[in-house]
């Protein structure tokens with residue numbers, strides 16, 4: 322399975338312009354490399370224009386979800402559609418979208434951990450549902466959003482549910498690039514899963530973003546890594562049987578003694 326992360330800059334507060342940009346980038350990537358899965362970054366329609374979100378966020382009758390469904394079906398590609406600001410009644414969620422190659426929205430996930438450093442709790446509502454595992458082409462997968470990476474319990478829970486691949490969509494700042502990189506490596510190694518991340522580049526509100534989207538295999542090898550400042554596609558091939566091979570070599574899941582842990 323070839324997976325391509327579109328490490329892109331985001332036009333602040335302009336969903337229509339960002340949709341046009343994504344349409345073009347997806348078409349180019351399909352024509353050049355024919356991946357099976359394309360991944361977009363966090364909040365890619367709006368960026369972190371939090372005070373403006375009530376005017377520009379998606380909702381039940383808005384355009385972004387049908388746009389992604391059409392795009393996936395037109396190109397016969399699975400879309401890990403990053404996340405978007407999504408208004409449901411009084412709640413504004415940071416919502417990740419998974420759309421299969423037939424154009425079906427098969428799963429959505431609302432960011433569970435809101436970021437105090439970005440004032441997210443003032444503007445957004447944290448997810449109200451447990452994170453679930455979904456399937457694409459028979460592979461079990463999970464998705465988390467940016468700050469969620471700091472919560473190993475969440476990725477462990479997805480791995481215990483059977484996830485072989487965990488996607489991370491992000492707007493991770495450059496000031497904490499080392500955390501971004503080493504936490505991803507740790508999560509891949511400790512859970513013996515593939516990690517596929519898509520982080521934005523560019524600057525908004527004087528925050529520069531880290532790029533460095535990564536694909537890491539279950540042994541902790543970095544298969545692909547984006548550069549820091551450049552829009553580019555970060556692409557790698559995933560071999561699901563590697564998850565089992567690594568888990569046989571180092572049987573972490575068999576060695577667990579959850580009855581002696583204070584939680585789970």
Ligand SMILES: O=C(O)CCC(=O)C(=O)O
Nearest residue numbers: 436467468492493494497
């Ligand atoms: O945890 C961090 O350092 C960055 C988190 C973040 O920027 C986000 O969740 O959007």
